[in-house]
């Protein structure tokens with residue numbers, strides 16, 4: 001991941017983040033967090049060109065970012081991706097779109113986002129080339145994505 005000039009979250013990106021939070025939450029996500037997704041500010045993206053994003057931390061933010069929602073989806077080209085939102089139930093810090101064994105890291109179709117792999121449930125997760133690093137807020141994330 002690399003730091004970028006801060007910019008507002010794009011329409012396509014916020015739709016995916018909101019869908020992940022609504023459809024595949026790991027924890028209870030307050031409505032206020034989902035409604036605040038359009039206000040997220042993108043401060044980092046991935047040098048590999050995939051759809052991973054880091055968002056600005058709220059001021060005086062002290063908590064550790066953890067996965068708060070996630071599942072799988074299919075991109076327009078039919079590739080399977082793992083989709084994860086990191087942060088806390090009250091603050092969204094990062095979006096990760098992780099390709100599963102291929103190079104397609106584009107945003108998944110909204111209607112494809114779910115708990116299960118859209119295609120072959122036995123497909124093995126293959127680690128990305130290493131450029132798609134964990135979120136910048138890594139206080140509690142060491143090793144998580146390599147598990």
Ligand SMILES: [Zn+2]
Nearest residue numbers: 046048050132
């Ligand atoms: Zn990447």
